[in-house]
Amino acid sequence: MAPKVSEEYKEKKRQDLLKSAMACFAEKGYQTATIDDIVTHSGMSKGAFYNYFSSKEEIYLTLLKQSVYLSFQKLREAIQSKETAKEKLKHVFDIYSNLDFTKKSIQNHRVQIEFWIIASRNDNLIDHMKTHAKVFHDFLIEIIEEGQKKSEFSKDIKSADVSEIFWAITDGLFLHMLVEKDEFPMKRLYQTAGKMILKYLEK
Amino acid sequence: MAPKVSEEYKEKKRQDLLKSAMACFAEKGYQTATIDDIVTHSGMSKGAFYNYFSSKEEIYLTLLKQSVYLSFQKLREAIQSKETAKEKLKHVFDIYSNLDFTKKSIQNHRVQIEFWIIASRNDNLIDHMKTHAKVFHDFLIEIIEEGQKKSEFSKDIKSADVSEIFWAITDGLFLHMLVEKDEFPMKRLYQTAGKMILKYLEK
Amino acid sequence: MAPKVSEEYKEKKRQDLLKSAMACFAEKGYQTATIDDIVTHSGMSKGAFYNYFSSKEEIYLTLLKQSVYLSFQKLREAIQSKETAKEKLKHVFDIYSNLDFTKKSIQNHRVQIEFWIIASRNDNLIDHMKTHAKVFHDFLIEIIEEGQKKSEFSKDIKSADVSEIFWAITDGLFLHMLVEKDEFPMKRLYQTAGKMILKYLEK
Amino acid sequence: MAPKVSEEYKEKKRQDLLKSAMACFAEKGYQTATIDDIVTHSGMSKGAFYNYFSSKEEIYLTLLKQSVYLSFQKLREAIQSKETAKEKLKHVFDIYSNLDFTKKSIQNHRVQIEFWIIASRNDNLIDHMKTHAKVFHDFLIEIIEEGQKKSEFSKDIKSADVSEIFWAITDGLFLHMLVEKDEFPMKRLYQTAGKMILKYLEK
DNA sequence: CATGAATGAGTCTTCATTCAT
DNA sequence: CATGAATGAAGACTCATTCAT
Numbered sequence: 074m075a076p077k078v079s080e081e082y083k084e085k086k087r088q089d090l091l092k093s094a095m096a097c098f099a100e101k102g103y104q105t106a107t108i109d110d111i112v113t114h115s116g117m118s119k120g121a122f123y124n125y126f127s128s129k130e131e132i133y134l135t136l137l138k139q140s141v142y143l144s145f146q147k148l149r150e151a152i153q154s155k156e157t158a159k160e161k162l163k164h165v166f167d168i169y170s171n172l173d174f175t176k177k178s179i180q181n182h183r184v185q186i187e188f189w190i191i192a193s194r195n196d197n198l199i200d201h202m203k204t205h206a207k208v209f210h211d212f213l214i215e216i217i218e219e220g221q222k223k224s225e226f227s228k229d230i231k232s233a234d235v236s237e238i239f240w241a242i243t244d245g246l247f248l249h250m251l252v253e254k255d256e257f258p259m260k261r262l263y264q265t266a267g268k269m270i271l272k273y274l275e276k
Numbered sequence: 277m278a279p280k281v282s283e284e285y286k287e288k289k290r291q292d293l294l295k296s297a298m299a300c301f302a303e304k305g306y307q308t309a310t311i312d313d314i315v316t317h318s319g320m321s322k323g324a325f326y327n328y329f330s331s332k333e334e335i336y337l338t339l340l341k342q343s344v345y346l347s348f349q350k351l352r353e354a355i356q357s358k359e360t361a362k363e364k365l366k367h368v369f370d371i372y373s374n375l376d377f378t379k380k381s382i383q384n385h386r387v388q389i390e391f392w393i394i395a396s397r398n399d400n401l402i403d404h405m406k407t408h409a410k411v412f413h414d415f416l417i418e419i420i421e422e423g424q425k426k427s428e429f430s431k432d433i434k435s436a437d438v439s440e441i442f443w444a445i446t447d448g449l450f451l452h453m454l455v456e457k458d459e460f461p462m463k464r465l466y467q468t469a470g471k472m473i474l475k476y477l478e479k
Numbered sequence: 480m481a482p483k484v485s486e487e488y489k490e491k492k493r494q495d496l497l498k499s500a501m502a503c504f505a506e507k508g509y510q511t512a513t514i515d516d517i518v519t520h521s522g523m524s525k526g527a528f529y530n531y532f533s534s535k536e537e538i539y540l541t542l543l544k545q546s547v548y549l550s551f552q553k554l555r556e557a558i559q560s561k562e563t564a565k566e567k568l569k570h571v572f573d574i575y576s577n578l579d580f581t582k583k584s585i586q587n588h589r590v591q592i593e594f595w596i597i598a599s600r601n602d603n604l605i606d607h608m609k610t611h612a613k614v615f616h617d618f619l620i621e622i623i624e625e626g627q628k629k630s631e632f633s634k635d636i637k638s639a640d641v642s643e644i645f646w647a648i649t650d651g652l653f654l655h656m657l658v659e660k661d662e663f664p665m666k667r668l669y670q671t672a673g674k675m676i677l678k679y680l681e682k
Numbered sequence: 683m684a685p686k687v688s689e690e691y692k693e694k695k696r697q698d699l700l701k702s703a704m705a706c707f708a709e710k711g712y713q714t715a716t717i718d719d720i721v722t723h724s725g726m727s728k729g730a731f732y733n734y735f736s737s738k739e740e741i742y743l744t745l746l747k748q749s750v751y752l753s754f755q756k757l758r759e760a761i762q763s764k765e766t767a768k769e770k771l772k773h774v775f776d777i778y779s780n781l782d783f784t785k786k787s788i789q790n791h792r793v794q795i796e797f798w799i800i801a802s803r804n805d806n807l808i809d810h811m812k813t814h815a816k817v818f819h820d821f822l823i824e825i826i827e828e829g830q831k832k833s834e835f836s837k838d839i840k841s842a843d844v845s846e847i848f849w850a851i852t853d854g855l856f857l858h859m860l861v862e863k864d865e866f867p868m869k870r871l872y873q874t875a876g877k878m879i880l881k882y883l884e885k
Numbered sequence: 886c887a888t889g890a891a892t893g894a895g896t897c898t899t900c901a902t903t904c905a906t
Numbered sequence: 907c908a909t910g911a912a913t914g915a916a917g918a919c920t921c922a923t924t925c926a927t
Contacts, residue, residue, distance in 0.1 A: 102394070108917075118892050120890090129918070189451055194304065206456075238465060238468060238469050240448065241469075246440075248448070249440065249444055251396035252406060253406065265434070265441060269441065272476055321909045321910060322909080331902080513921060513922080525924095535923095612861065646858070647850070647875075648851055651850025659815075668843055730912055730913075732898070
């Protein structure tokens with residue numbers, strides 16, 4: 074027999090909880106945010122929460138998987154129209170430097186970085202983290218190696234290292250932005266970093 | 277009334293507690309590490325702890341202030357002997373790329389990054405953090421501008437931005453190392469980043 | 480308004496729920512088994528459950544009343560063909576010593592004993608329990624006194640006490656069997672107990 | 683350095699908690715009695731409880747071990763002065779039939795029997811239970827076999843079976859007493875059971 | 886009647902902090 | 907000053923029961 078509420082209804086509630094959880098984890102951090110915070114934020118009851126997620130940890134992980142997945146999807150799509158490796162790379166820099174650095178967006182990044190630290194203390198989560206990191210890492214390596222094949226970029230350069238440095242800059246800048254907030258010239262810094270990397274890649 | 281114990285004795289106990297606290301916060305994180313963990317690690321009693329620090333938060337803050345201060349001192353001393361700005365900069369890269377990436381060292385960095393996140397949620401701590409960041413930031417700006425004055429580096433470049441990117445790379449790489457652990461070629465990555473920055477700075 | 484479904488249909492569902500409840504209470508105990516366990520086991524919905532029983536307690540009580548009733552019916556029927564009191568008594572011993580000590584049967588006994596304990600804490604249930612106990616108790620007393628009248632058994636013996644001891648042995652052995660499980664020589668023990676009682680009853 | 687409170691003080695508190703726990707488990711049962719019930723009964727705080735026992739389960743187990751141990755100690759001591767096996771056995775019957783069937787004593791037995799059921803659902807506890815049961819079981823077997831050696835008792839009888847039946851009667855009678863309460867002629871029943879067993883053992 | 890999502894009081898457990906000794 | 911037992915507020919999670927659909 075069909076369930077009394079539609080799947081869309083349930084999915085919406087689930088997403089509401091995820092949104093509330095993101096807001097709470099961002100504001101207070103994983104440990105400090107409570108289930109009560111989340112359900113109060115979402116207007117649901119505690120019991121309802123546990124109908125959708127089995128634990129605080131589970132919603133946290135779901136949140137992370139989802140947001141990482143979504144941001145990677147966007148990245149991949151954005152690149153498709155570009156021809157040369159250099160253009161692709163530039164576009165990646167553009168995307169990151171044009172992110173809306175609204176409060177909400179910043180908070181998402183805070184959750185991501187916090188997770189990185191939490192994961193580093195937990196063997197189960199580490200694998201999870203590595204897998205996600207690899208997706209982004211490989212994505213950039215692919216572009217760089219394409220550029221090397223097409224002789225846009227120097228062949229003497231280790232693509233993996235440049236990719237690693239790019240993501241380090243990304244995470245490092247976000248980390249700093251968390252503290253510096255409004256005064257942080259994220260856009261300009263990102264573009265500068267882009268130039269720096271391109272200059273290094275070019276022969 | 278004359279104090280019953282010498283100041284040195286008290287200072288030693290304080291330092292013991294700080295060391296234990298660092299070990300515990302590094303291993304478990306600020307929220308997860310308990311006062312019990314710290315006093316057990318240090319061999320003292322809970323009562324003793326509260327004679328030296330008024331709260332868990334206080335020892336955490338003290339720790340951070342102290343450890344940042346120590347690492348900056350080392351940095352400043354290390355470059356004194358160098359002549360040119362380029363040499364100084366290279367030396368900074370060298371220092372970071374030759375850090376001992378032992379478990380203990382990694383854990384200290386984890387504490388630092390975690391603090392960055394915690395601070396970002398607390399207006400009182402943010403100022404604190406900014407002040408500390410500024411010390412490192414200014415240190416690098418000074419070197420870069422010296423290089424620009426001496427025409428070692430291009431004058432078209434914003435020194436503050438390069439400094440910011442350098443510290444972003446530093447924090448970003450440490451963040452990634454936390455997860456990748458032993459397999460992470462920190463040294464090579466640091467040297468690559470150094471080359472990248474130098475190439476960008478040079479005319 | 481005419482009922483929408485037949486009485487048989489409703490009774491069938493009720494019995495299904497009772498069976499499921501017995502299985503769950505047996506497996507997990509009254510407190511630990513949940514309504515969810517019961518409805519999952521029966522394939523019904525929680526709402527359906529509450530159409531047939533007003534509470535967890537109610538289904539529990541219903542179960543107990545029913546199962547005690549059933550087992551007594553069997554006992555009474557089994558005796559009818561026997562002539563002498565001694566034969567009747569022996570047959571009771573036989574019936575119990577030949578019960579199938581399958582997992583399911585053991586679990587039923589567990590439920591019975593557990594109910595005994597739960598009832599002992601609740602004045603309403605105690606009367607209930609006493610009434611049921613009395614049925615079994617009187618049944619045995621009747622046989623023994625018949626034997627005394629017919630001079631099969633010694634008249635110096637208090638029939639009620641022997642009956643009480645018989646049921647104590649029965650419940651005690653089942654209790655021990657719950658723990659000893661497969662290794663428990665229930666059949667032999669029951670027969671030994673039977674001989675012991677008969678020897679005592681005989682002049 | 684010496685602890686600030688004596689070991690006796692701590693042991694007393696521990697025993698207070700055990701007493702309170704026994705009272706609460708007896709009154710409400712393991713599942714229904716709460717930590718709050720126990721600490722309220724003992725006049726301590728919830729936190730204090732967890733200084734002495736790590737969980738509700740732990741205090742429950744401790745309680746069981748202790749009370750079983752104590753009652754067995756008493757039993758063994760009581761026997762020592764007796765010469766013949768028959769006298770020993772009679773004395774065991776006497777001890778049980780002269781137990782004070784006060785409310786408190788009855789409640790202890792309720793806890794014991796309830797534990798038997800709980801243990802039967804948990805593989806870890808079952809072994810525990812078997813071990814305890816064996817102590818009592820072996821104790822009786824020893825006496826019976828001594829009587830067989832000395833020709834006080836028939837050699838055709840399986841000592842283990844008689845022992846098993848004795849303990850079954852004991853537990854069975856206690857179970858029934860829980861429900862019948864004051865009206866239950868425990869003493870007389872126990873003596874009757876004793877005669878029954880002795881008659882069976884004698885040649 | 887059936888469904889199963891929602892409710893929220895109730896439970897165990899943790900832990901920063903206090904304070905009598 | 908040192909000790910560590912005591913405190914109790916707070917938090918994650920459960921589950922019998924209700925009720926809108």
